[in-house]
Amino acid sequence: MKITIISLNYSPENIGIGKYNTELAEYLTDAGHDIEIITAPPYYPDWELSSKYNKFWFETENINNVKVMRCPIYVPKKVTTVSRLFHLASFAITSTIRLVSTAFKRKDIILLVQPTFFCAPSVILFSKLFKVRTIMHIQDYELDAMLGLGMASKNSMFSRTLKRIESFITNRFDQVSSISLSMLDRARNLGVKKDKLVLFPNWADINFVTPETSSDVFRDKLNFDTSDKIVLYSGNIGKKQGLEIVLDVAKRLEHDKSLKFLLVGTGAHIDTLKKYSRDLNLNNITFLPLQAWQDVPYLLAMADLHLVIQKKGVADAVLPSKLTNILAVGGHSIVTAEPNTELGRIENKFPGIYTLIPPEDTAALEKAIRFALENTNIDSHNKVARDYAEKYLSKSMTINNFISDISRSNI
Numbered sequence: 001m002k003i004t005i006i007s008l009n010y011s012p013e014n015i016g017i018g019k020y021n022t023e024l025a026e027y028l029t030d031a032g033h034d035i036e037i038i039t040a041p042p043y044y045p046d047w048e049l050s051s052k053y054n055k056f057w058f059e060t061e062n063i064n065n066v067k068v069m070r071c072p073i074y075v076p077k078k079v080t081t082v083s084r085l086f087h088l089a090s091f092a093i094t095s096t097i098r099l100v101s102t103a104f105k106r107k108d109i110i111l112l113v114q115p116t117f118f119c120a121p122s123v124i125l126f127s128k129l130f131k132v133r134t135i136m137h138i139q140d141y142e143l144d145a146m147l148g149l150g151m152a153s154k155n156s157m158f159s160r161t162l163k164r165i166e167s168f169i170t171n172r173f174d175q176v177s178s179i180s181l182s183m184l185d186r187a188r189n190l191g192v193k194k195d196k197l198v199l200f201p202n203w204a205d206i207n208f209v210t211p212e213t214s215s216d217v218f219r220d221k222l223n224f225d226t227s228d229k230i231v232l233y234s235g236n237i238g239k240k241q242g243l244e245i246v247l248d249v250a251k252r253l254e255h256d257k258s259l260k261f262l263l264v265g266t267g268a269h270i271d272t273l274k275k276y277s278r279d280l281n282l283n284n285i286t287f288l289p290l291q292a293w294q295d296v297p298y299l300l301a302m303a304d305l306h307l308v309i310q311k312k313g314v315a316d317a318v319l320p321s322k323l324t325n326i327l328a329v330g331g332h333s334i335v336t337a338e339p340n341t342e343l344g345r346i347e348n349k350f351p352g353i354y355t356l357i358p359p360e361d362t363a364a365l366e367k368a369i370r371f372a373l374e375n376t377n378i379d380s381h382n383k384v385a386r387d388y389a390e391k392y393l394s395k396s397m398t399i400n401n402f403i404s405d406i407s408r409s410n411i
Helices: 016-030 081-101 117-130 142-148 157-170 181-189 216-221 244-252 270-280 293-302 322-328 342-349 362-375 383-392 395-407
Strands: 002-006 034-039 059-063 066-070 109-114 133-138 175-178 197-199 229-234 259-264 285-288 305-308 333-336 355-357
Touching: 002 016, 002 081, 016 034, 016 066, 016 395, 034 081, 081 117, 109 117, 117 133, 117 157, 142 157, 175 181, 175 395, 181 197, 181 342, 197 395, 216 293, 229 293, 244 259, 244 270, 244 285, 244 362, 270 285, 293 322, 305 322, 305 362, 322 333, 322 383, 333 362, 342 355, 355 362
Parallel strands: 002 034, 002 109, 034 066, 109 133, 133 175, 175 197, 229 259, 229 305, 259 285, 305 333, 333 355
Antiparallel strands: 059 066
């Protein structure tokens, strides 16, 4: 098949959606499909455009036999709701120009990855003019996430209008896929028919990230003692994570000299967190930049306890991509989410896979960390988590199932 993927994020971004897009495109190319991607120059999670790319014009490159078409984009120095809207709108405009430039090259499918929803109208119009099948793949319900961060009241006229627009546009796609059953339920609530829905979960490289990985590599690198208990957060550091709660708990537990908190990653909120850490005068927390992919298994294996932290109103809209590798390494983890979310459903169906606590509850997080370190056999891997990864998170199985599902469609 000839597939054009449209998404904000792609290699060399090696975190979140960019990583999944890259692995998907390269896997499909290796399987014999003709893949091209319309994307932005790399900027995430630092929210800073790479100096290696043209900031003001279109570029094309080949990465591992995938044609990558870069579109100029506005990247704000300070990420606010308004600046993010301009950011998304700029890509919607430039990606449309790039898509139109490919109009007379045959395509079987346009796969639009949300975010960004702003690109959807032009994709639909293009598909009608040139008779191309469309799939919206929802990694993040963009409008829900914005509302969850306080863009507007969820019951306001503005919010209701947005939801009607979202429903109208989403239903114009031939198929809609997403990364969890609860997110597919959200699409069904938008009016998408059941036979148009496809489950396409995020995956893990379960042969690369394993419980057998040595935990000593990073302990030695960071000069941690073998007796130290390490609590790790690794991933994007943005406003929607609400990681101040981790620093608050670190302050409460600073009397335990063997307990070390490690925050690995970068993002728009990193400087704010570092300042907050200095204000609290913390000496039990370490900040590290995003690590190279080849080092990720060692980093994950080193942690005694993993944190998957999100604010209220975000966890129900987003399934964190960082969790897949935590499960693959057999990590013991604490996840903040409400019981009625996908994360809550998984924890209920697979007891022991992780500990679920309410979002933005400092006391609950402190209690969960204390309990896990005192009562969990953290010296051995979490078998429930690893078994889940082996059964549900294999990359080849996940992508092959997706291609099989969309190939069988009569649309």
